[in-house]
Amino acid sequence: MKISLALGPRQPLSRQTAWGCLTANLSFPGSGSLAAGRVSGYAQAGLAIAGLILSLVFGLRLIAWALANWSHVVGDQAGPSAFLEMWPMMRWALLGMAIFAISWLWGLSTGLQIVRAARKADPPNVPPRLGETRG
Numbered sequence: 001m002k003i004s005l006a007l008g009p010r011q012p013l014s015r016q017t018a019w020g021c022l023t024a025n026l027s028f029p030g031s032g033s034l035a036a037g038r039v040s041g042y043a044q045a046g047l048a049i050a051g052l053i054l055s056l057v058f059g060l061r062l063i064a065w066a067l068a069n070w071s072h073v074v075g076d077q078a079g080p081s082a083f084l085e086m087w088p089m090m091r092w093a094l095l096g097m098a099i100f101a102i103s104w105l106w107g108l109s110t111g112l113q114i115v116r117a118a119r120k121a122d123p124p125n126v127p128p129r130l131g132e133t134r135g
Contacts, residue, residue, distance in 0.1 A: 010037035018118030022111030029100075029107030036114045044110065047103035054096025062089045 013021070013036060024032030030045030065086065066073050073082045 007034065007037050007039065012121040013114065013118045015115070015118050015122050018115045021114045022108075025107035025111040026104070029103040032114070033107060033110045038110060038114070040106070040110055044103050044107050047099055047106070051096045051098070051100030051103060054099065055093050056096075058089055058092035058096060062086065062093055065089055 018036070021032035021036045024035060025044070026032075028045070029048040030041040030043070033041030033044055035041075069082075069085075073086070
């Protein structure tokens with residue numbers, strides 16, 4: 001089986017498919033955009049992966065440091081100095097979270113645009129007026 005990352009042709013989506021793309025973007029930024037044929041999905045997914053990796057790697061380092069220095073972090077000597085010691089590791093984990101949040105908001109925005117475009121393309125499902133006949 002061959003796997004390709006190339007986008008297919010962009011075509012109008014049904015409302016159901018558009019809502020599926022929006023929820024996919026909310027679960028993992030970029031996935032719904034790619035399913036809808038939007039090139040921006042690659043950047044959204046790349047940012048999401050980078051943010052997750054930064055958060056994971058530096059978050060684990062921060063947890064390991066905090067466990068090794070537990071008495072200093074939580075004990076009687078805990079104070080601003082403990083925060084200043086944690087900040088060099090904490091800032092990278094926070095940067096990763098911020099990058100993921102940016103990709104999530106971008107994915108939300110793109111998902112809403114997809115739903116809006118599908119709503120315009122899909123004719124409203126209105127029943128005929130009484131007395132009218134369809135030909």
